[in-house]
Amino acid sequence: MNWHNEPATWSEDGDQLTVSVEGETDYWRHTRHGFVADDAHAYLRPTAGDFTATVAFAADYGTQYDQAGLLVREDAETWLKCGVEYVDGAETASAVVTREYSDWSVAPLDDAPFDDAETVRARVERIDKAVEVSVSTDGEDFRMIRQAYLSEADELQVGPMAAAPQGDGFEVTFEGFAVEAE
Secondary structure, three states: OEEEOOOOEEEEEOOEEEEEEEOOEOEEEEHHHOEEEEOOEEEEEEEEOOEEEEEEEEEOOOOOOOEEEEEEEEEOOEEEEEEEEEEOOEEEEEEEEEEOEEEEEEEEOOOOOOOOOOOEEEEEEEEOOEEEEEEEOOOOOOEEEEEEEOOOOOEEEEEEEEEEOOOOEEEEEEEEEEEEEO
């Protein structure tokens, strides 16, 4: 695995990855806000063909748009990030699909079984050119939050990601990152 924008402080112990997310980092392209950012942290591995990627993570979100989860990346203009994003004082399930322009969606995590979840799991399934994003708090019952066209590329980079677009940063711990070929 290789870093895309390696953080100054991180550690790996078995299947656990702890990251001190640096402030003013993000993945975003144009859309309503008009800026481009490609400087968030992602620990990626190449993956060819269809796959299912999953990771569990827990974080101390506290500033608007703090986020953690998975990144699936072809290049700076074609990628997907998903997981949890801190929006208007609440943790939300979030997915951003980018094909030159970012297309963002959020869903509340305040309904059962997502109440007061400390650990959230993100799952991305790639089937041909499409991706399906799901979230879970127990690792068994996943709720689909997004399905979209992403890329025709055979090989993509996939792995844990985190960003702190407006704050000073926060700490996140990822566990059990796995990629299974379909």
